[in-house]
Amino acid sequence: MRRHGWAGNIPVDDDEAVSRIVAAARASIDARGTVSVSEVATELGITRQTVYRYFPTLDALLTGTALSAVGGFLDRLAQDLASITDPAEAVVEGIAYTLEQLPHDRYLGLVMQPGKASAFAAGVTSDVAISFGRSILERLNVDWAGAGFSGQSLDELVEFMLRTLQSFILDPGGPDRHRGELRAFLHRWVAPAVELHHRSGFPEQA
Structure with a gap:
């Protein structure tokens, strides 16, 4: 130094x-x-x-600053989603909750602002992003290991969630979905993938 x-x-x-x-x-x-x-x-x-x-870069500074302040967001997420134990429901709510909180969280909004090609969006599978995604899952009252998600499969679930968030952040255009409509959309297309793994008990990949 x-x-x-x-x-x-x-x-x-x-x-x-x-x-x-x-x-x-x-x-x-x-x-x-x-x-x-x-x-x-x-x-x-x-x-x-x-x-x-x-x-x-400035984006790197914004990302580091935002992630230093995610504790409050994660605490709110854990409190608001405390009753959820089903893995598919948890993934749907984790994605929907994060998207809904973006306009109200000044720090997350810096790097996950809809329509902005931010550092988070460009590096959605970076170690920093994966760590953020894991923090979301770990705050939820779901037995991920018991549901068949551990090791690589849990990492891939985090990646799946982040890529879904990325798509909404980069292109928030129509159809404009909020609250019930957003959750219905995620339940139709995201939840079945989580449920399939949960019910099938796919083995861990080498």
């Missing part, structure tokens, strides 16, 4: 540097609803190049 800048208060390691950058970005978003690399650099007394060392 470079030993200059930071207004004379040098981070002890790269983890602290990342934490400070993300904190500055969140403060900017909270105050103005937006953030730029220049604003973060100025706030921390560093150059833009230093910010880019940890976050190569």
Whole structure:
């Protein structure tokens, strides 16, 4: 880590540097609803190049900032979907709930804004995205292993959910579906795939 800048208060390691950058970005978003690399650099007394060392693009900074703040979203999801134990219903509600929360969550909206070719949408199968998807499933009261989802099959279920979210985020156009209509659509086309695996008990792939 470079030993200059930071207004004379040098981070002890790269983890602290990342934490400070993300904190500055969140403060900017909270105050103005937006953030730029220049604003973060100025706030921390560093150059833009230093910010880019940890976050190569603005989208990378937005993604890191958003994911640092998903705890509140996941807590709400767990509370609102606490009664669901069926895996197919959980997947449908997990997708629908996430889509419905986007307009109301300032951080998730930065990287999952409908119609925006965001870092999340472009890297839907990245480690960061998969981790986010797993967090959604793990907060639900479903016995995934008992339902036949573990190891690679659980990873593939996460990928399936993320790719479905991706399609709605990149192209939110008609027909315009909300609440009951959205869930009915997902129950018709997404739920059967989950139920088939659950009922068939497909073995884990090598």
